[in-house]
Amino acid sequence: MATFVQLTVTGLSNGAILALAALGFVLIYKSSSVINFAQGQFLLIGAYVVWALTVEAKLHWAVAVLGAVLVAIALGIVVERLILRPLVGQPIISVIMVTIGLSQVLGALVLIIWGTTPRAFPEFIPSSSVDLLGAQVGASRLWALGLVAVALVAFALFFTRSRHGIAMRAVADDQQAALAMGISVRRVFALAWALAGVSAVVGGVLLANLVGVSGEISGFGLLVFPVVILGGLDSVLGAVVGGALIGLLTAYTGGYVGGGLETVIPYVALVLILLVKPYGLFGQVRIERV
């Protein structure tokens, strides 16, 4: 029982962070049909900027997170404007490769600025362990769960209540109709990249808190793919459910089966989902028969 609780908390907290990263991914895909392979590097940059601002510039952590959010917004907008705008209407391989190229550039910049040494993340989220149903679980994991829940509710409110959020959904639904209603599609694209940057900062900080600041974080970014495929590439709800499921699957496989199987099981699941239900649990089904 204790193992089960521990694995569940580990799985759910990893899954929650994955969900946050996947959310940024889905936002971009939904509004502009661009798949962002640089999401892992966005996480990495978010974590490093917060680390640099708190440890090197000795700022309060709240100021540091705010600073990182601003950096991420700027980065998102610059990337959208300079790199993805010229590729509108290009074949899908170009769009995929340009974000892969971007991920290499961002990864290299991080290496040049901060090097390869892993850094300990400043402890502004307590790392003591808590007793939960007879199991010892890290408080930081519970904090991660709680913070992600708050972030997801905030995003949900943004999409249902604010004008910009509703405009984004309109563009995702039908670009031409949205244009006809006077929504600036360009501004929505920029907003989607900016928000993806913000979700990556929060995800990166939570992840760095669990595993420290190192290149490992960007590897975590690849796990976003099983999540979004399971949930559906264009579904926000799918990102959340998919994140939780993939997190739990990985944790249980690691705990009960072991043997390194947990590193590959998300991808096996990914292939199976693609073969059985290609558009995921909540994705929009496009029927085209060839």
Place this chain on the structure above:
Amino acid sequence: MAATTTGVYHTTYRADLALRHTKTEYVRLALALAVVVGLPFVASPYWLTVLNQIGIAIVGAIGLNILVGYTGQISLGQGGFLAVGAYTAGMVATKTGASPLLGILAAVLVTAAVGTFFGLPALRLKGLYLAIATLASQQIIIWVVTHWEFVTGGVDALVLEPVTIFGWTITGDREWYWVIAAFAGLATVVGTNLFRTGVGRAFVAIRDQDIAAEVIGVNPARYKLLAFAVSSGFVGLAGALTAYWTQILTWERFTLDVSILYLAMIIVGGLGSISGAVYGAAFIIALPAYLQQLSLRFQGDSFFVRNLPALQLLIFGATIVLFLVFEPKGMARIWQRMKDYFRLWPFRY
């Protein structure tokens, strides 16, 4: 008269199908062959190694271009397929001691079979979804390589004996150069001719419009799988050559980064172009090698030397991004434009 000739016109199907239409193209072929034959005599040992890497990359890049550039099926599984080829050849060599020719044949066939298997999702998926499915196959293959110790030796390196064919033990980069150049040449010839056949044209039809292709009688399922098989066959050959040439195999050689490297080659060179694959392979392999040579000139602890791996990565990524933004059709298109410029001179078009 000659000044106003603005194109090459064909009056027979035979002339239209010819690989080389003008005398100039024969001259160019002769020059290219002269360069290939002459290079090992002028290259330093360092560049000879790089040339061999380029030769192997040409075989792999042509394979990937058949799948991605000509058939339009995006694959992020290149690294995994290279691993299948390399480890098949490696195991044939270490466990049975059979002839390397047999090892190469086995590598080509096994990789083609594995490629076809991982191509199965392509029957239902397109574009993004297929890219992600092949990403998963990459991760799965590497996991199998590192975890099935009884087959591959796991994370330990697999060490091969030097290769002997017909009593000739191939030693040193210079002797290997001829072997690799021969295979690269073979791959180029086969690749070029493939697209003069019905199969090759069916691939192109699927890329251009899959529904229309089916309407004119191209079976998409069959030809998509065939494209995966043919492409993986080339990649298996590249993997086998890597195994025999380096004589030491580790899984780190075949990660997702390698898949990205090969995709970069065909993007930079030119999608859907055999010569593009050759240019791209040469450029992408030679660029970091050149940067490393350049760093030797900087003495001591300069910024350039300290950050060499990061700078190589930065320039590599920037190359991909800049090519896609400014010349999405790659170096093959740049070459075409240069030819047009001189042919039409002094007119713009």
